[in-house]
Amino acid sequence: MKTYVVGVCAIALALGVSFLPAPGFAAEPVFKLKYASFMPSMHKVSLLSDEWCKEVQKRTNGRVKVSYFSSGTLVSANQMYDGVVKGVIDIGFSVISYTPGRFPLTEGLYQPLGVKTAYQATKMANAFYQKYKPKEFDDVKLFYLHQNGPGYIHTKKPVKKLADLKGLRIKSDAQTALIVTALGATPTTMPMLETYDALKRGLADGVILGSETLQGFKFGDVCKNTYINYGATYSATFWIAMNKEKWNSLPKDIQQIIDKLNEEWVERQGRLWDQLDEEFFTLAKKTDHQVFYATPEEQAIAAQKVRSIFDTYVKNTKEKGLPGEEAMKWAMEYLKTAPLK
Numbered sequence: 001m002k003t004y005v006v007g008v009c010a011i012a013l014a015l016g017v018s019f020l021p022a023p024g025f026a027a028e029p030v031f032k033l034k035y036a037s038f039m040p041s042m043h044k045v046s047l048l049s050d051e052w053c054k055e056v057q058k059r060t061n062g063r064v065k066v067s068y069f070s071s072g073t074l075v076s077a078n079q080m081y082d083g084v085v086k087g088v089i090d091i092g093f094s095v096i097s098y099t100p101g102r103f104p105l106t107e108g109l110y111q112p113l114g115v116k117t118a119y120q121a122t123k124m125a126n127a128f129y130q131k132y133k134p135k136e137f138d139d140v141k142l143f144y145l146h147q148n149g150p151g152y153i154h155t156k157k158p159v160k161k162l163a164d165l166k167g168l169r170i171k172s173d174a175q176t177a178l179i180v181t182a183l184g185a186t187p188t189t190m191p192m193l194e195t196y197d198a199l200k201r202g203l204a205d206g207v208i209l210g211s212e213t214l215q216g217f218k219f220g221d222v223c224k225n226t227y228i229n230y231g232a233t234y235s236a237t238f239w240i241a242m243n244k245e246k247w248n249s250l251p252k253d254i255q256q257i258i259d260k261l262n263e264e265w266v267e268r269q270g271r272l273w274d275q276l277d278e279e280f281f282t283l284a285k286k287t288d289h290q291v292f293y294a295t296p297e298e299q300a301i302a303a304q305k306v307r308s309i310f311d312t313y314v315k316n317t318k319e320k321g322l323p324g325e326e327a328m329k330w331a332m333e334y335l336k337t338a339p340l341k
Contacts, residue, residue, distance in 0.1 A: 031250060033066045033242075037093035038077035038192070041070040043216040048272055049093060049240075052265055059257050064250075066091070072193070085139050087243045096237045100174035103237075104320055105134040108313055108327045109147065110175045112232040112306040117340045118210075118273030121147035121235035124334050126266055132327060141247035143240040143262045146269040148210040149277035150233035151176065153185075154223040155206030156199070160292045162229070162301060168205040171195050176208045178312070179232055182305045192217060199223065210236065212276035220280075220289065229294035231302030274341060 035053055039046040053066035075083035080094035081102065096103040097110060109128060115121040125145040129137075159165055165185040172180045177187035188204055192213075198204045199222040206223055207213065214220030240262075247255070284291055294302065310328055317324025 028063055031064045033090040034069065035066050035091040036069045036074040036080065036089040038072040039070055044272060044276060046070045048268065055261060056258060060254055064254060084241050084243050090246050091242045093240050096239060097173040097175045103136045104317055105132060105322045105324065105327060106136060106237060108324060108331060109237045110234060111310055111313060112179050112234045113331055113335060114230050114233055115150050115235045115335065118147055118149040119270035119341050120338045122266060122270030124331060124338055125237060127334065139244060140241040141244050143242060144266050146238050146266065147235035148273045149212060150235060151208050151210055153206060153208050153227045154214060154219060155225045156223055158225045158290060159227040162298055171204045171207040176234065178309045179234060179306055180208055182309060183232060183302060211280040214280055224289050226291045229299055229302045231299035232306045
């Protein structure tokens with residue numbers, strides 16, 4: 001037995017392997033994190049989130065390992081923020097409209113501002129956060145905000161003008177339901193993951209969403225028509241945040257690495273959404289998908305119809321002591337000069 005032990009030790013020494021940590025050195029801790037999202041696993045935005053996880057591990061030399069869970073497998077979209085706050089998950093990805101009223105000031109970014117591209121809207125969202133630092137995010141470490149491409153109306157039957165929307169049931173959320181109503185259609189709210197089936201079964205006539213959902217969520221299998229009216233386009237506001245206690249437990253150098261990575265991902269996220277929109281328009285030209293653009297006159301009419309939505313936002317924020325009116329004016333001015341790409 002002694003001979004065997006001596007032999008093993010000799011081999012270990014020859015290979016440079018140590019069974020014990022070197023004197024004066026302690027093994028660095030590995031931080032294992034869970035990142036949850038509601039996005040489908042193969043959606044390109046989901047793949048970019050998974051790439052973020054791998055990049056964190058790479059840049060921290062393995063000191064941080066992030067496991068990515070897509071498709072709402074850990075936490076549903078509307079429970080995501082609570083999941084982050086309570087530490088059920090470490091990092092979460094969702095949309096502010098899934099928790100209406102929880103982000104009263106930031107909901108200004110979700111208004112029908114007439115955005116043209118996701119990159120433009122994403123840059124605006126993060127500039128907005130830096131300017132106003134909404135306290136509604138104080139209970140988490142907000143990584144960054146991003147916005148998808150302009151929300152258009154995609155329908156089963158052709159919509160060539162505003163009047164064609166009358167009587168149509170359009171899948172909406174708490175915020176976009178206001179846009180749908182203002183434009184003359186009927187909003188019907190439902191989770192994203194239930195929308196495809198609702199369209200197939202005739203429970204909805206269309207959706208008001210970014211065009212990437214026609215491929216990412218396969219809504220284009222049913223909705224063969226798109227109506228674009230920049231007088232009332234909006235962009236959904238996505239957030240990515242980390243549990244505050246878990247963030248504070250990370251060493252400063254790791255926090256700095258993640259902060260730097262998040263700055264890069266703001267750019268990549270905005271450009272990816274636009275890339276997905278471009279893929280849709282390219283595909284539409286090759287298929288039977290029809291795209292109808294509102295005339296300047298109809299754009300002006302639509303802008304006037306949704307005006308009351310801004311007024312409601314300003315009124316609601318004012319009641320809460322928040323600078324909603326100033327925020328709306330700031331956003332509108334920002335979009336006038338913000339680069340589209």
